[in-house]
Amino acid sequence: MQDKHIGFIGAGNMAKALIQGMVQSGQFAPAHIRFNDKLQSEHHPLEIAGQSIVSMDKEGLVTWSDVLVLAVKPQDLFNLLREVDPLATERKLFISIAAGIDIAGLTKSLSVAHPVVRAMPNTSARVLASATALTGNAAVTPGDMALAERIFQCVGAVVQVEESQMPGVTGLSGSGPAYVYAFLRAMIEGGVSLGLSHDTASQLAIQTLRGAVEMAAASEDDLDTLIRQICSPNGTTLAGMKVLETRHFQEHVMEAIQASAQRSEELRRELQADIRE
Template sequence: MFKKVSFVGAGSMAEAIITGMLAKGFLKSNEISVTNKENKERLERLVNLYQVDSSSDRGKVIKGADIVILSMKPKDIKDALHAIKGYIEPNQIVVSVLAGVSTDYISVELGLNAPVVRAMPNTSATIGCSATAIAGGKYANNEHIEKVKELFQTIGTTAVVDEADLHAITGLSGSGPAYIYYFAEAMEQAAKDAGINEEVAKELIIQTFVGAAQMLKTTKEEPAVLRKKITSPGGTTQAGVETLEKYKSQEALIACIKQAGARSVELGSAFQARSSTLK
C-alpha cells in the first residue's frame, strides 16, 4: 500500500486519476499531494473538491511520496523536471502520463537513475473505467511496474507494453473516448433530425454503447462476428452499414487513430532527440 502519491501538474488527467483513486478508496485525501507551475485557482479547486493537500513548495509535495506523477503539459516538461530534480529521491517511482515524452528524456533531465514509468490512461479514469497502457524505462524493474499497475488498476484496466508502442496506443485508447463521444454526437443529431425526444434518444444511445461494449467483453467474439449476427440480408442494419461503407467510415476511423499516433510521435520527437544527445 502506498503512503503518499504526489502530482506535479494539476490538469484534467491529474483530476481524473485523483477522482478514481478516491472513489475506489485506494488512498485517502491526505495521502495525495498536488503542485503546479502557477495556476493557484486550479490547486484551490482540487483542494476544495477532493480535500487533497497542495502547495507551491515542490519539495514539500514530493517529499515522502512513493510515486511522483508528472501530469503537466508536455511543453512544460523540461522546466518542471529542472524544478523538481533536486527533490526526487532514487527510491521514488516517477510516473509520466504525458504523451510522447520518453522515459530516457525524463531520466536524463532529472540527472539520476530513478525508476521512470510511462502510463497512458484516458479520462474514463474519473469513473474507474480507464484503459491504461504502462511501459517501464531502463531503470524500472518488474517491482516498480507492478506498483504502478496496482495504482492504475484502481481507475480501470491496465496492460504492460513496450514503450515503442505507446505512440500508437495513445491514438487508440488514450484518445479513444473522444471518438466514441464523436459517434454519440452524430447519433444524437440523427435522433433529433428524426424528431425523437432528446432525453429518450440519449438514454437509448448510452445503453446501446454500454450493451455493445459488454457484448464484446462477455462473449469474447470478434467485432465482425457480432456485427454480422445483427445484419440480416436486406434488413435495416444492412442498409445502415452499407451507408457507413459508402462514406468509408471504417477507413476514416483507422486514419483518425493513425493520425493521433503520428501526432504523439511528432510531439515526442524533440524529447527523443534531446535524450539521445545527452546520453
C-alpha cells in the same frame, strides 16, 4: 491498502481524477497522498471525494514521496524536472502522464537512475473509466510497475506496452474518446433526422453504445459474429451496414487513428527539439 507515499506535482484535471479514483477505491489512504501545484498555496488542501489532500512545497513533497506523479502539461515538464532533479537524491518512482514525452527524454533529465514509468491515460479517467497504457525504463522493477498499475486501475483499465507502441496507444485510446463522441453525435443526428427529439435520440444512442460495448466486452463471440447476429438477410441492419461499407467507414476510422498516432510522433519530436534549444 498501499503504504507508499504518493506525491502529485500539478493538480489539474488529470491529477484530480487520479486522486479521486485512488481515494474512492479505498486502496490508498488520503493521508498517503499529497500534492504540489503552482497555484495552490501550502495551506489550501484539495477537497476530493470528501477527503482533504494536503499540499506541500516542492522540496518537502519530493522528500516525503516514494512515488512522484508528474501531472503537468508537456511543455512544463522539463522545467519541472530541472526543479525536481536536485531534490530527488534518493530512489523514487517517477510516473509521468505528460503526452508526447518519451522515457529516454525523462530518464535523461534525472541525474539519479530513478525508475520512470510513462503513462497514457485518457479523459474518461474523470468517470473512473480510463484506458491507460504504461511503459517503463530499465530501472523499473516488477514491484514498481505493479504499484503504477494499482494507481491507474483506480481510474479504469490498464495495459502494459512497449514504448514503441505509445503512438498507437495515443491514436487509439488517447484520442479515441473524441472519435466515440463523433460517432455518438452522428447516431443522435441520424435519430433526429427521422423525427426523434434530441433528448430521446441522445438517450437511445448513449444506451445503445453502452449496451453494445458491454456486450462486446462480455461476449465470447468475435465482432464479426456479433454483427452477423443482428444482420438478418435482407433486413434493416444489413441495409445500414451496406451504407457503412460502401462509404468505407472502417477505413476512415483506421485512418483517423493512424493520423493521430503520426501527429503524436511529430509532436514528440517538436516538443523535445524545443526543449533541447
